[in-house]
Amino acid sequence: MRLKRPSLFLIILSLLCLQSTVVRGNQVADTLAKYSNEELLDKAFYTHSTFYLEYLEKRKLSVDETKLLYQDLGRLLISEGKLDSALIYYTKLDSLSAKTADLTNQVVAKLSIGELHYRKKEYKKSQAVFEAAQPLIEELPEGINKILSKAEYSYFYYLSGKFDLFIEQNLKNLEEIEKIEDSKKLVGTDLDFLWMGKSVLINFIAHGYTMKEDFTSAEKYLNESKAIIEKHFPNDMYSSSVMRKVAFGQLYLFKKEYDKTIPYLQDVINLGDSHNFKEYQYKARVFLAIANYQKGNYSESLKQAETAIHSKVAIADYIDFEMEALRYAYLSSKAIGATEKAMEYSRLFIEQDAAMNDNRKSNFVNSFINNLEVSKLEEDIKSTSNSNNLLRYGLTSFAILTIGLILFSFYQVAENKAIRARIEEYMDQMENEVSSEGAVVVPLKKERHVNERTASIPKEEMDEKTSRILDKLMEFEQSDLFVDSRMSLSYLASYLGTNTITLSKIINTFKEMNFNDYINGLRIRYIIDRIKNEPQFEQYKISYLAEVSGFSSHSIFSKAFKKSTGVTPSQFLDYLKEEGH
Template sequence: MKPFSLSKLCSIFFFVAITFLCKQGDAAVKPDEQFNEIYVKIATEVSSSNLNRAFKMSDSLLASTSDKFQKMKCLMLLATLNQRSGNIVKAIEFVIKAGGMLSEDEKYLSWKVRIPGLLSTLYRSANLTEEARKYLVIAEKENLKLKPSTGTTITQALILQEKAYYAIEEDQNYKLALEELSESERMFLKGPNQPSRDVFLGTNYQLIGLCYLKIKDYEKAKAYYLKAKANLSTTESELKAYIFCGLGDLSLEMHQYKEALSYFEKAEPYANNSNNFHAKIMINRSFAIYYKKIGDTKSALKYHELYSVLMDRQAQATKEVSNQLFKQVAVKEKESSTITKRLILISVILIGFIVFLLYLNNRSNKKNRIKYEKIIKVINSVQGSNEQENLPIEINDPNSKLQSQSMMTNESEKRLLDSLNKLESKNFFLRGDVSLSSVASKLNSNTKYVSYIINKYKGKDFNNYINELRILYALNDLRSNADVRKYKISYLADKYGFSSHSKFAAIFKSTAGISPSIFINNLKKDDNIVSVERPDSDLM
């Protein structure tokens, strides 16, 4: 049996529609019974057991009918099959063709929900969020126009579930996501008690568990993950990858490493046996974090590389879908009588824009080079004299922001400051979970005194102090170690203690004045210049 896909809503706007909405819209016009029998068999029975055979039967069914409505249904069936096989670009092509056959006839009404619903799913799976949300709005609007029924209620519940995905993944609005999921659950429970409802509710509980994990309510998170697992019972679904991985992430947060590994190992086969990029990315990322936490650098790097490869493949898939959208726009433009004039105008604008961008890029490169050279000069100066200078980087100034009244005796301040400096020499700040309380504990002091010392002698609050130490370490590490420059920015972010690629890049730029990628590129450029100037140095 083909695993149920968590992130793909073809089953939502297509197979569920066969069961419920067809009774409302299609039954009224009594479609050809022989066609409908074959169609339903392909969609439910054959596609679950033999996807290749389902493709062949669908192609034959499409070729055998001249009825516009039946052709539209065949195109949607082919779109769904392609989506299940992982061919998102082809799936979108079939859905768009099907959408071009819609009319105001009553029998098309429910398909006005299914078509934008499937498009929303496909674009979201390709990370084209804005396009996906646009079609989800259309699907919801058309569903509300239909006569209320069991089918429309379930479809609305699934739309709310899809909205919760966006609230979690894109907006990080977990309160809104929990509200959407609560309403979705209520609607599902109103529907008939059948296996598909268990999967839909299981998805709901998994997402609720994820929300509570994000807000660090671990007790509720575990309860809902286990509820999701119980709801699936013996159903084999890739949803289990998300459930087990969520339980593993939860165990990792609670430092229960043995339990975490057990859950990740259960999640891995479900993720790897699916066509779901997100599931595979998720489990490899979790394994990388797990092995890093237990100190197995080799395994951590292995899974991080797998994670990076999958991210690149997903980016390529997004690019392909984007190119397809561009082609669709181009085709529509060619149908216009003014296409030539428009293309000329666009070309002129683009050329002018490109020239302008090249000018800006050249100017930006010069500015970045100047900033880079200042940073290198500072690093050299600090390494040579052990003294700090005024740079584009905010080097710690122990005499800045001295407080007018001391909280401690001079002896106590000196003793605590010396201990803090010794801790710095051990690079404590590279730990991702470092906090003011953990530092205070290591120094056998309290957070109030440690914060006071950092403010008085380091000239900044705790977070800025830690972040600048990390960036200064990163600058020296990248400068002195050419091998480190080969790694992706996401890996470097983790290496230097930052929680994400974006946070590392933002703090690096605000501290050093240029982005980490620009700094690394300039280091590589200097390496190339040296190798050109001394081509035979290794032979001397």
């Protein structure tokens, strides 16, 4: 019986390619016919092969067996690099799980689809799917599966570079799983599942600390993970052990202790050859290229970088391994005087960067340009007459790229100034509205004469009914009733003791906006007050802020927020963080 396992990062299995003649295939099929569906699923799990699953897919399966088949095929296809095929199976799993109200497998599917989009560098799609998975995770029953699902969801924080949030969430996950462990209610494979899950959580925490360069904490947690594996799974050759070896190698690489780095990474490459751990092997080669370059072993660095380039695996990681492989192939080629290779790898680097969708990857470009030493490179190449055209091409590319980055920087500075100005104007407007006894915040695009109009009409010239409704509206604006998602014109009219026609006319006349803009303005002011006064709100997702303030969706909230303030919710939150609110 195989262990239960998390869907994405706990056990990532690789593919053993099986080839045979038609005759042998028939013989094997006859042999497989004696196995039950569950036995075939087990064999696929332990052999890391799609062979048994492809045979199993031809059988008539129960719904639960079909879900296991989709999950295992998706995982193995990822390890084989067939991301589009894996996406098809996880999409099928998502659809079937939703149809059968299987929340656990629906979470597995969505998290896997989110990871696949990230591997394909479809970053916005990845984020959208991860966010769609969150409310489903919250609905899961308490237990190990929910804890590990939250850990997998938190990986999006890591991918986004939010390492503090990544560590914080997984420390909470670790605390929850230790409570289950302390209860001593689990036995057998359930207990094995807990220990394996705990080991992976600790690896996650260590990885976050490594990225934050808190090496003492990272090493402490890695040793804890190692102790769990050695105690409970002494013969483990699955990805948890290999993951840990990569983590130790990365830790010592970041610490610049290269002699400690290399043995761990070389061990991963050896295991990859014997157990087909392609993804970890690829990471190890890129890290070895970096370590050897820093030690001055330029030929070995180039060898590892080129091997990584030719055996590229799509990775879901904050580090872009493809770009780093190209970067160190360039640097090591230049160091050993292989000028043509250096120019080729620099060209590939620039082309790859131009194809990227994610703006944060531009940081790697800046780092690369700083390492190019263009003037020295020009002198190196002058002696090689047949390389002049390559040199001109490279220098021109660098110049264009540099100018582009400078222009983009100027644009960003100007745009940031404009955003700050809009936010500061809106904040001043809010302060003024507080002193005007609760008048609603008006979108910045409107002229600021609503209150003047109201003030210019003497109280005695208003009829008694209008005056009374305006007074009640002021009281309503000071409450938080408007965050009720059921709020409507008829609801508010009933609450104020009037009819919808009269109320609509008063809001249009004295607030100079329609009912929807009026309510949305109150809601936006309300959520901004909470963000300013309750710091934890700065960390919440936009979808949660929308829900708290009474909006029915993320998109409606964002549209209303920009209409009221002139900026998006994300830009507003970034401003508050910079200002230290």
